[in-house]
Amino acid sequence: xxxxxxxxxxxxxxxxxxxxxxxxxxxxxxxxxxxxxxxxxxxxxxxxxxxxxxxxxxxxxxxxxxxxxxxxxxxxxxxxxxxxxxxxxxxxxxxxxxxxxxxxxxxxxxxxxxxxxxxxxxxxxxxxxxxxxxxxxxxxxxxxxxxxxxxxxxxxxxxxxxxxxxxxxxxxxxxxxxxxxxxxxxxxxxxxxxxxxxxxxxxxxxxxxxxxxxxxxxxxxxxxxxxxxxxxxxxxxxxxxxxxxxxxxxxxxxxxxxxxxxxxxxxxxxxxxxxxxxxxxxxxxxxxxxxxxxxxxxxxxxxxxxxxxxxxxxxxxxxxxxxxxxxxxxxxxxxxxxxxxxxxxxxxxxxxxxxxxxxxxxxxxxxxxxxxxxxxxxxxxxxxxxxxxxxxxxxxxxxxxxxxxxxxxxxxxxxxxxxxxxxxxxxxxxx
Amino acid sequence: xxxxxxxxxxxxxxxxxxxxxxxxxxxxxxxxxxxxxxxxxxxxxxxxxxxxxxxxxxxxxxxxxxxxxxxxxxxxxxxxxxxxxxxxxxxxxxxxxxxxxxxxxxxxxxxxxxxxxxxxxxxxxxxxxxxxxxxxxxxxxxxxxxxxxxxxxxxxxxxxxxxxxxxxxxxxxxxxxxxxxxxxxxxxxxxxxxxxxxxxxxxxxxxxxxxxxxxxxxxxxxxxxxxxxxxxxxxxxxxxxxxxxxxxxxxxxxxxxxxxxxxxxxxxxxxxxxxxxxxxxxxxxxxxxxxxxxxxxxxxxxxxxxxxxxxxxxxxxxxxxxxxxxxxxxxxxxxxxxxxxxxxxxxxxxxxxxxxxxxxxxxxxxxxxxxxxxxxxxxxxxxxxxxxxxxxxxxxxxxxxxxxxxxxxxxxxxxxxxxxxxxxxxxxxxxxxxxxxxxxxxxxxxxxxxxxxxxxxxx
Numbered sequence: 051x052x053x054x055x056x057x058x059x060x061x062x063x064x065x066x067x068x069x070x071x072x073x074x075x076x077x078x079x080x081x082x083x084x085x086x087x088x089x090x091x092x093x094x095x096x097x098x099x100x101x102x103x104x105x106x107x108x109x110x111x112x113x114x115x116x117x118x119x120x121x122x123x124x125x126x127x128x129x130x131x132x133x134x135x136x137x138x139x140x141x142x143x144x145x146x147x148x149x150x151x152x153x154x155x156x157x158x159x160x161x162x163x164x165x166x167x168x169x170x171x172x173x174x175x176x177x178x179x180x181x182x183x184x185x186x187x188x189x190x191x192x193x194x195x196x197x198x199x200x201x202x203x204x205x206x207x208x209x210x211x212x213x214x215x216x217x218x219x220x221x222x223x224x225x226x227x228x229x230x231x232x233x234x235x236x237x238x239x240x241x242x243x244x245x246x247x248x249x250x251x252x253x254x255x256x257x258x259x260x261x262x263x264x265x266x267x268x269x270x271x272x273x274x275x276x277x278x279x280x281x282x283x284x285x286x287x288x289x290x291x292x293x294x295x296x297x298x299x300x301x302x303x304x305x306x307x308x309x310x311x312x313x314x315x316x317x318x319x320x321x322x323x324x325x326x327x328x329x330x331x332x333x334x335x336x337x338x339x340x341x342x343x344x345x346x347x348x349x350x351x352x353x354x355x356x357x358x359x360x361x362x363x364x365x366x367x368x369x370x371x372x373x374x375x376x377x378x379x380x381x382x383x384x385x386x387x388x389x390x391x392x393x394x395x396x397x398x399x400x401x402x403x404x405x406x407x408x409x410x411x412x413x414x415x416x417x418x419x420x421x422x423x424x425x426x427x428x429x430x431x432x433x434x435x436x437x438x439x440x441x442x443x444x445x446x447x448x449x450x451x452x453x454x455x456x457x458x459x460x461x462x463x464x465x466x467x468x469x470x471x472x473x474x475x476x477x478x479x480x481x
Numbered sequence: 482x483x484x485x486x487x488x489x490x491x492x493x494x495x496x497x498x499x500x501x502x503x504x505x506x507x508x509x510x511x512x513x514x515x516x517x518x519x520x521x522x523x524x525x526x527x528x529x530x531x532x533x534x535x536x537x538x539x540x541x542x543x544x545x546x547x548x549x550x551x552x553x554x555x556x557x558x559x560x561x562x563x564x565x566x567x568x569x570x571x572x573x574x575x576x577x578x579x580x581x582x583x584x585x586x587x588x589x590x591x592x593x594x595x596x597x598x599x600x601x602x603x604x605x606x607x608x609x610x611x612x613x614x615x616x617x618x619x620x621x622x623x624x625x626x627x628x629x630x631x632x633x634x635x636x637x638x639x640x641x642x643x644x645x646x647x648x649x650x651x652x653x654x655x656x657x658x659x660x661x662x663x664x665x666x667x668x669x670x671x672x673x674x675x676x677x678x679x680x681x682x683x684x685x686x687x688x689x690x691x692x693x694x695x696x697x698x699x700x701x702x703x704x705x706x707x708x709x710x711x712x713x714x715x716x717x718x719x720x721x722x723x724x725x726x727x728x729x730x731x732x733x734x735x736x737x738x739x740x741x742x743x744x745x746x747x748x749x750x751x752x753x754x755x756x757x758x759x760x761x762x763x764x765x766x767x768x769x770x771x772x773x774x775x776x777x778x779x780x781x782x783x784x785x786x787x788x789x790x791x792x793x794x795x796x797x798x799x800x801x802x803x804x805x806x807x808x809x810x811x812x813x814x815x816x817x818x819x820x821x822x823x824x825x826x827x828x829x830x831x832x833x834x835x836x837x838x839x840x841x842x843x844x845x846x847x848x849x850x851x852x853x854x855x856x857x858x859x860x861x862x863x864x865x866x867x868x869x870x871x872x873x874x875x876x877x878x879x880x881x882x883x884x885x886x887x888x889x890x891x892x893x894x895x896x897x898x899x900x901x902x903x904x905x906x907x908x909x910x911x912x913x914x915x916x917x918x919x920x921x922x923x924x925x926x927x928x929x930x931x932x933x934x935x936x937x938x939x940x
Contacts, residue, residue, distance in 0.1 A: 081835075085736070085834075095753055095801075105767065284649065310925040314914070315663060328544050375642065434762045438868075
């Protein structure tokens with residue numbers, strides 16, 4: 051031991067001095083402040099999430115219902131070609147029926163205006179009913195027609211009544227007619243099944259998501275069929291068979307980087323390779339699915355590798371020990387044990403792909419399709435691109451429609467992610 | 482037709498499996514122990530050699546049939562019909578012929594088109610049947626050859642495993658192929674763009690007005706391809722996003738990693754992650770629907786003019802989206818700091834906040850930086866939020882209240898609608914894509930390096 055230098059100053063601290071107390075108080079204040087800031091940051095993030103969801107629900111809930119009016123329609127035989135019911139002046143039939151309900155309109159201008167309160171779908175509705183059942187000709191049938199968008203917005207209270215007439219999209223006359231119909235008890239507001247089961251339309255009251263849901267379904271199906279087997283095969287090779295060398299390192303770095311490449315770049319790839327070089331049709335769910343599968347592949351590979359890693363080596367050694375080949379070990383034991391994790395990763399990857407918009411826009415999956423087609427090569431739209439199209443549409447009704455479509459998309463995502471969480475909880479094994 | 486062909490290939494492969502298996506059992510005179518491989522492997526061997534080659538044949542056929550038939554179609558047209566037409570007009574003509582062949586006749590096509598449409602339809606039919614015939618013949622041939630090799634000493638298992646190895650290697654190469662595809666297509670199209678527009682103009686020019694005429698009859702601007710304003714706009718929005726996301730994300734991570742009880746953590750963390758799982762088109766709509774009007778009203782209230790598509794709106798909403806990226810990566814980094822450092826600092830009498838700010842944060846800094854860089858690359862590459870909420874006009878400004886445009890917005894707007902692959906307007910999108918790809922790649926590589934290095938340091 052060397053000599054310690056003698057204490058040159060008094061090391062004892064006077065804990066009761068005012069200065070010390072102040073210092074300690076300050077230190078604890080900092081402590082509380084940091085804690086508060088942290089809580090505040092979390093609160094802010096959660097608040098923003100809340101605002102996001104609430105604003106969508108507030109604007110979107112009204113699109114789940116649609117205002118209708120009940121009209122007694124006389125299917126006038128004079129206006130329909132009996133041999134070919136497709137040919138007929140259904141517009142006039144609807145018009146006279148609706149005018150009869152309103153009663154006592156003066157002048158053609160008013161009549162024309164009044165008929166515009168109904169959706170354009172009304173004519174088709176009568177025609178389709180007659181085509182279905184030609185015996186309706188000559189009878190009086192009760193129909194419920196959707197209102198056109200401005201009246202629908204009025205009914206839902208989106209269009210205010212107390213602003214000057216020239217600042218709203220419904221005139222005073224239309225409001226009067228609407229009130230007259232309402233007082234007769236003819237207006238109803240049933241659930242809007244068209245939202246899910248009709249195809250797209252220029253008119254908000256007729257537009258639905260069926261085409262988009264079909265398109266997304268087919269694109270995801272293609273994406274799954276390509277990326278699931280390929281992802282597992284690649285991950286199994288890299289994790290179980292590949293020698294550790296420069297090549298496999300390169301592949302690994304590559305996969306990690308691909309997972310972080312902006313999605314729009316994959317769209318460029320799809321456009322340049324699938325459409326330009328291979329000459330596949332534009333806007334087709336097949337191309338959409340192929341492009342999405344390239345994006346999903348890294349996600350699935352990374353998830354699969356993680357769950358293969360989690361299978362303990364003892365399983366492999368035991369199987370090898372009783373004479374299984376390396377392929378048998380992997381195929382019969384390791385992959386089945388890792389399957390829950392693989393499936394969870396796949397579902398999460400597909401959920402990401404479902405919400406992806408930019409690559410689909412670039413390959414043209416934002417087509418305007420008025421009848422849902424079930425073909426991989428026909429032009430289609432997908433849910434997120436449909437949202438994009440509707441968000442760009444000027445009609446007031448499409449604001450609510452867009453929010454509703456977003457809620458539907460979020461619903462699908464919640465179901466998929468919920469399934470992933472459930473599978474993780476239910477099947478995950480801790481070794 | 483193609484779908485049924487795939488079904489047929491699948492069914493016949495399944496049949497070949499049974500065939501091979503039966504054959505193996507017969508060869509072994511019903512004593513499986515005399516076989517080298519289990520009968521199932523013999524079946525799989527036959528099925529693989531039956532199904533795979535014909536499957537690959539069909540895929541290749543489908544890939545190349547379109548271009549080949551198009552080429553034949555163009556060369557079959559009489560020379561005077563296509564004389565003087567550029568490639569775009571010929572493409573139009575080909576698609577008209579195809580439409581006529583499918584029965585969608587608009588207007589009155591001339592006789593050449595009608596004749597060509599008839600030829601096209603018949604070729605299409607011939608090609609399809611030829612494809613089906615070739616595929617089935619190849620399948621049967623493969624099955625027969627493979628079946629003839631079955632014997633008691635035949636190593637079917639090794640054969641199957643070798644094919645599986647090749648398939649697995651191919652699948653892992655797809656990742657490389659994708660990268661190669663991205664790089665080469667971007668480089669190729671960007672090269673063609675730089676033939677139209679000099680590189681110096683693109684990288685240093687200050688005017689960006691790409692909406693030029695594709696056809697002569699369109700009314701459009703003169704065209705200017707100086708991308709600097711676009712880059713500036715991208716950076717501005719990304720910086721705003723980071724200003725929103727980094728403090729919130731970092732503070733949230735500190736609280737979650739150091740203060741929160743495990744129950745609080747297990748509830749709040751997944752909820753925060755939801756922010757990253759919401760599709761970006763939803764954020765875009767949210768920005769347009771809620772944030773932009775709110776900003777304008779706020780601006781009006783304090784007397785500042787805010788553009789409806791201001792950089793602030795797009796950046797702030799993007800910031801919300803990337804909060805979880807920053808917070809979860811920072812959380813990981815903080816958790817990776819060894820417990821001993823925490824205990825050492827607390828043991829010396831430091832408060833928790835002093836430990837965090839003076840010991841843990843410096844120790845976790847590389848990891849946090851990595852997370853921030855990854856978030857920045859996300860922000861630069863993010864598309865839908867800016868397409869919906871930011872502007873289209875390239876505006877060289879650092880004022881967040883004005884509208885600016887970004888690289889991704891320009892890519893999307895240039896490629897939506899009328900795309901013609903030899904117009905500089907379309908090719909410009911690929912040049913921008915190349916810049917975007919290189920920039921995000923650099924950020925990602927540096928970030929992943931940082932995160933990995935840092936992880937190794939404490940492992």
